[in-house]
Amino acid sequence: MSTIQTIGVDLAKNVFSIHGVDAYGKCVLRKTVKRNKLLDTFANLPPCIIGMEACSGAHHWSRELKKLGHTPKIMASKFVIPYRQSEKNDPNDAEAICEAVSRPKTRFVSVKSEEQQAVLCLHRIRHSLVKNRTATINQLRGLLSEFGIIIPQGRYPLQKMVPDILEDAENGIPFLARELLSDLVNNIRHLNEEILRYDRKVYRLSKEMKQAAKLMAVPGVGEHSATAIVATVSDGKQFGTSRQFAAWIGLVPRQYSTGGHVHLGRISKRGEKHIRTLLIHGARAVIARCKEKTDRTSLWLQQLVERRGYKRAAVALAAKNARIIWALLTTENEYQANYISG
Template identity: 40%
Template sequence: MDQLTTVGIDLAKDVFAICVLDATGAVLQRRVLRREAFIRWAEQLSPCRVAMEACGSSHHWGRWFAARGHTARLIPAEFVRPFRPGGKNDAADAEAIAVAARQPTMRYVAIKSVEQQAILAWHSVRNGWQEERTALLNRTRGLLAEFGVVIARSADRFFSALPILIEDARLPDPVQAMLLEVREQLAALNLRLARCDQQIATHARSS
């Protein structure tokens, strides 16, 4: 493998497709390896350009390869697509990544540090809980509308109306019990969102 210059890797949780190119762009090797075998193979790899599609786990592997003396490159998926030969499969993706990495004008995604990814994890979780809260509010509004109760599309209005709705005579007992569960879930989500905001603010002050 002394002639290799570029390795394209199609990442996955358990199975990794690999395409190795030489200096002329000719394929030296194609392999599909399970995770343990892939790590053993990668640990013996001579220093070269290692390219991956920017996706889940790609920043981890980018740091992993860079720490072992390789030139790690992450390529946006839309820039890989034009170089895919034929139909989409793991082997074709690995080759497309390798070929794309050889293009002199290729644009790459910067590999994020552990610290950057840690704070981005808080942002991602916050977005998920925000969406969950919005969905719960909208779902509950729709259910209440079936009983002639209409609440303005504002989270603050909903929160202020909730204690009154729980005692509203227009709503049968099962619906009032449901609203108690909704109140409990909203309180938990609001607490999680506040903790996310605290973590993000702390990072912003220290960065």
């Protein structure tokens, strides 16, 4: 039997398809194993490259396979789809993964540690709470409009005005509706408390994570942005350049060029949506205060806002910060406000 060089694994909950090839690309292993037998199967194989799609459990299996001496590699599903032959099923997916992991231009996801995934769990849970609060606020505003009561936009005006509205016996809201709307108000208050509790956890983590504390020196990068970036990309060395890092976040222009003519459009919005959102929100906060400052970045922003508008300036600053963040992660340098490269 030829020595196995590369293996593709189609991950699932209980049943996994495996496809292995030798140095010449010939299939020498094709089987299906159950979850409790997966590690035993790989423990009996020589060290090899193992490809997997980025999905739930991919980082866990990668850590376990590393312990067995293998080299696991995680990739996005978009890199696998072009290599799938015939119909979509688990064995064909495993074969496509095996082919994709061996291609030189395939980009891989760095394997995260348990600690990194724990920090990302915190961010995801908090994000879901914020979405639930926004949905509840919108529902409350919509239900009040059914009774002819219009609330100004924003959660602070709503939270301030609704208690007085519910206590007003002359506004025509039936008693049952008052009870139900009061329940929604209590839900919003509970969500506020939960979000604040998670915010405090993020603040504590930002003090404990050395890299995160360094990133927070960049204007527009706060505790949430810094901890999310460090937990997601660690030292950032999987990206060859700062532009690759910005492109992964989705902050570079979408390109459609042909015949020597370069056409650049809006930002691509690919990759990591959560980090992109945090960086743009941070950039907005910087722009709001830039008129009061005279450093190089603030002067540049003032001119950019005047020339290109507020929203484009916010995205430009977010992209600039992404490149600075990559430089800080991949080197021992500290942030300098008026730094000029030599």
